[in-house]
Amino acid sequence: MGDAEAILRFREPMLLLFVILFSALPFSSAFSVGFYTFSCPTAEFIVRDTVRSATSDDPTIPAKLLRLLFHDCFVDGCDASVLLEGDGTERVDPANASLGGFRVLDSAKRVLEMFCPGIVSCADVLALAASHAVALTGGPEVRIATGRRDGRVSAASNVRPNIIDTSFTLDQMASLFISKGLSLDDLVVLSGAHTIGSAHCSSFSDRIQVDSKGKLTFNAPSLNHSYAARLAKLCAAGAAASVKNDPETSFLFDNQYYKNLMAHEGLFQSDSVLFDDQRTRTLVELFANDEGSFFDRWGESFFKLSSIGVKTGDEGEIRHSCSSTND
Ligand SMILES: *[C@@H]1O[C@H](CO)[C@@H](O)[C@H](O)[C@H]1NC(C)=O
């Protein structure tokens, strides 16, 4: 009896202390680093492990996950709305043509539902997967905040007004970024994601034209002509053919993208302008010469990207399956 009483007396203040600590520490608040520390301690490990094994089977996965996060966060905030299937959803918009990696997220979510049912949002699975994708390909490890809730709305009509088109001018990209709370510097940093991945020829075919006699016409004055000729050759197979965004080190997250820009080998108009315009050139040159500063800035900009329009508290829901809402 004496022991039990002692334990009881001991426990109560401990419980109180625990409650005080729990409510005071940052990880107990709505959207923060380590949100799942107590509710699902293995969450981040499970996502990382799923992405790692999917990538070892298919090295194109990391770039797809990164692209998916951009599309998710820019359209209606980082709320996994891009993952919903059905008529009229974001996935149906033709701008989705290059989207992929859905199955990796579905399989991470299935494992999470076994360990911590109803706890981890699909929006967090996607954000964590994209951040691990960068680390897995040699880029910086970034610890991001979690606690996003899943949206219940996904509309194809929201895609076009919110997504960067590869033919955009710097001013068009800048105004879109600023509307999302991101800066022109963030644009330069996050464009570095093009260090991995590939693109369909249709996404830059307006820059290079080949007539029936095989004569090349360049609509991109700053593009290196021998690079453009290489692209034209790769795209001879048709608009559905694809080329690597960064042919030098296409599966490595490094600063080669910025070196390519300086060599006038930016694939898209939206890449080339970053070096052609005085407002962004200095940062392109810095990153081309110093990978460390690109990596440092990546952490900050990625954190901002993955925090756009996050839903918390009683907004949205925690989906059971990433491709459909709960009802
Ligand atoms: C274009 O790139 C080639 C190498 O691929 C290089 O030899 C040439 O000097 C470049 N042209 C210009 C104008 O920079």
Ligand SMILES: CC(=O)N[C@H]1CO[C@H](CO)[C@@H](O)[C@@H]1O
């Ligand atoms: C991945 C995905 O959902 N792709 C869809 C993109 O939109 C076209 C129609 O425009 C669909 O056919 C694809 O399935």
